[in-house]
Amino acid sequence: MDKNNILAVLEQLIIGQHFQCEWGIEWNEQQHYFELIFQFSLPNPNGISFKDAFGNSISYTTIPYETSILFYDKDHLNVEHSNYVNSIPISHNQGIAYGELFAIVKYLKHLTSSVRVEWLDYLFDSPHDAYFEICWNDHDFAQIKKGLIEANRYNSAPVFFPKNEAKGGLY
Template sequence: MAKETMLTFLDEQLNKKLTDYDVAIDWDAKNHTIELVFLLFAENKEQWLIDDTEGIGSSEEVIEFEDGILLYNPGKSKIDPEDYLACLPFEGKKGMKKQELLGLVDYIKEILDDGQSALLDFLEDEESEVFELNFEKIRYEACVAKYAGQEQFIPYPSY
């Protein structure tokens, strides 16, 4: 059996806990990053003209919203935190603690559950000007704390 890595562990956990959402893992081996990308979809019944972050408008029947959380190696990765919902460091080849990864997946589910509801509300209220997901560090830490005692590291994948 192949050695468990951050990629295999996250893939298993995301497939197990986030069955209602479209989630992908994007590993950039050259930049030493793993991005967890998630999509939310909602029907734009009124076909409002909605601008994305780049100012491109759409009045499509179904709105697709994409965001991501980046796991990165502080010593090697080049990142722009503005491009992500959150950026979380890992410890090089050691990877991340199991409790951090488990808590992260649980927290992503909370973010997406809240986000799906907020996206639907956004499309129903013509006064709403902005829709965005929120990452609250204190809430993430509470999700991680639920897995106290699972402090073994899940290693970063080898090339």
């Protein structure tokens, strides 16, 4: 594993946390960003009808749900509005601290672990025309990061976007 490559580091951190969902990383080299995507199969025991992202009505016994986090090079991409749980800027020159990435993964483990419970609450307690989504909570993330710092488990060594060797070492 390249200890300076954010994609390799992130993959190892996620594998180490044993996420209980499908996940993947999609790297867009030309646009200088990558998405960390989470996919869930959520139960729909009563066959309630929902509208998908395209406005189609679905009433499967298992509802597919996908959400993602955007990591982007703030020196090359300007993110104004997004449909992500969170958008995380990373400096091309300074990278992102390994500890910050570790805190993000720990927080995402907590967040994704609660999806089924939140889904069932939504399914039985909410009007079904409301949109189901999971939300990033800055305070909860800060608590995880603070805990890592206090336990001396926060490593400030930077990790960076992958380099493209075909472009002379620049990505």
